[in-house]
Amino acid sequence: MAVNLNRVPVIREVACPRPTRVVSDAxxxxxxxxxxxxxxxxxxxxxxxxxxxxxxxxxxxxxxxxxxxxxxxxxxxxxxxxxxxxxxxxxxxxxxxxxxxxxxxxxxxxxxxxxxxxxxxxxxxxxxxxxxxxxxxxxxxxxxxxxxxxxxxxxxxxxxxxxxxxxxxxxxxxxxxxxxxxxxxxxxNTVSFTTAEALDIKEGSSGGYVLDNTFDGSALRGADSWVDVKGNGWLVQGNRGTNSPGDGFQTHDVAKGWGQGNVFRRNVAEVHGPGHGFALRPVNDNVVMCDNVARGAARGLSNAQCVKPH
Incomplete structure (x- = not known):
């Protein structure tokens, strides 16, 4: 499925109303x-x-x-x-x-x-x-x-x-x-001291949004990126990550027909590691926009050519 870059959801926090029941123990x-x-x-x-x-x-x-x-x-x-x-x-x-x-x-x-x-x-x-x-x-x-x-x-x-x-x-x-x-x-969300990915999006899942999160991969031992998108049609936008033993953001197609049509834009990847800021494996029709930033990524911004925003 294609990502509509003009339809990013407006997010509003919820407020808790006056309680109907108060509890104090398990x-x-x-x-x-x-x-x-x-x-x-x-x-x-x-x-x-x-x-x-x-x-x-x-x-x-x-x-x-x-x-x-x-x-x-x-x-x-x-x-x-x-x-x-x-x-x-x-x-x-x-x-x-x-x-x-x-x-x-x-x-x-x-x-x-x-x-x-x-x-x-x-x-x-x-x-x-x-x-x-x-x-x-x-x-x-x-x-x-x-x-x-x-x-x-x-x-x-x-x-x-x-x-x-x-x-x-x-x-x-x-x-x-x-x-x-x-x-x-x-x-x-603020995610830190996780031993595997800060965010893992599995095959089978489509049409979601990853917006304005902060990831710290200092404790990563069981994975090599903050974010792994194996689903389809996700928009990953405005996130900031620091410290990874591999790449910053990844895609994978571990099941046929999945790991496709995902878009990365306006993210900042402070990798300080040996990989890419954005590693698409394989590229398929996933897109890394040129308004993403990668710093301290030994292999550069991405293994795919970035796409300039309209």
């Missing part, structure tokens, strides 16, 4: 999640919430469900080898805002969610990936989160933000069909 939070309905607003008091939390209810576009707290409200799992700290399992139109998720094998996993917003969260001290949109999760916004210290279980799986599923997992999650986690927006 038991009351788990109960609130079991009985929540569209339009409800759960507020987390500051403190520790130990356990694994699951939400399955759905809101609607006009009546989303809110779960809000400050960074001092901490959902803490059982350690980097055990479970998901927060699992949004099939629920649509959620607003998760402001709190901390810590100390699980995975931090926040969203399966089959539509129209949800994950904003201002701190996700840290995670065994594998911190935030994962999976199983046809579409039209969601991942906005202004702080993600750090992943890969404590296995460096290879320590992605910061992960969209979709690898082709090897399609039969597990999406009945052997591509995981169409489409049209998601990843914007204004």
């Amino acid at each position: 038991s009351s939070l788990a109960g609130a999640l079991r009985h929540v309905k569209g339009g409800d607003v759960i507020a987390l008091e500051d403190g520790a919430y130990a356990g694994r939390f699951v939400a399955t209810a759905s809101g609607s576009p006009g009546s989303p469900i809110y779960l809000c707290g400050s960074p001092r409200a901490v959902l803490a799992g059982d350690g980097p080898r055990s479970g998901y700290v927060f699992h949004l399992d099939g629920g649509d139109h959620w607003r998760l805002v402001g709190f901390t998720i810590r100390n699980g094998q995975k931090g926040l996993v969203a399966d089959s969610t539509v129209g949800s917003v994950f904003q201002g969260l701190t996700v840290e001290q995670i065994g594998d990936e911190a935030i994962h949109l999976r199983t046809h999760s579409t039209d969601n916004l991942v906005l202004a989160n702080t993600v750090r210290h992943t890969g404590l279980r296995r460096e290879k799986f320590g992605e910061g933000i992960y969209v979709g599923s690898a082709v090897s997992n399609w039969c597990r999650y999406t009945r052997c069909k591509p995981d169409r986690s489409d049209r998601n927006v990843i914007a204004r």
Whole structure:
């Protein structure tokens, strides 16, 4: 699919309404999640919430469900080898805002969610990936989160933000069909100290946006770039990365028909490493605009000739 460069989404932060329920411990939070309905607003008091939390209810576009707290409200799992700290399992139109998720094998996993917003969260001290949109999760916004210290279980799986599923997992999650986690927006996040990619966009996912994020690859051990786009038709714009053991941004076509039609523009790649700022493998019809900047990239801006903006 072709990227329409004139239709970049306007992003607005959500504000949490007056709460309909206030919770102060893990038991009351788990109960609130079991009985929540569209339009409800759960507020987390500051403190520790130990356990694994699951939400399955759905809101609607006009009546989303809110779960809000400050960074001092901490959902803490059982350690980097055990479970998901927060699992949004099939629920649509959620607003998760402001709190901390810590100390699980995975931090926040969203399966089959539509129209949800994950904003201002701190996700840290995670065994594998911190935030994962999976199983046809579409039209969601991942906005202004702080993600750090992943890969404590296995460096290879320590992605910061992960969209979709690898082709090897399609039969597990999406009945052997591509995981169409489409049209998601990843914007204004700060991702650091991840052992694998800060952002991994899998084959099967199309039509998303990566806008104005900040990536630091100082801890990369299980990957060789901040961003790896294996889906189609993504716009990667206005991002800044520093420190990579390989390249800054990459594309790959690990499954037939994928890794195509992606556009990189107005990004700054402070690589300080041996690769390119933008490595397209293969080039296919992916595009690196000439308004991208690469510094400290031993092999230059890109392995593809850049395209001048209109």
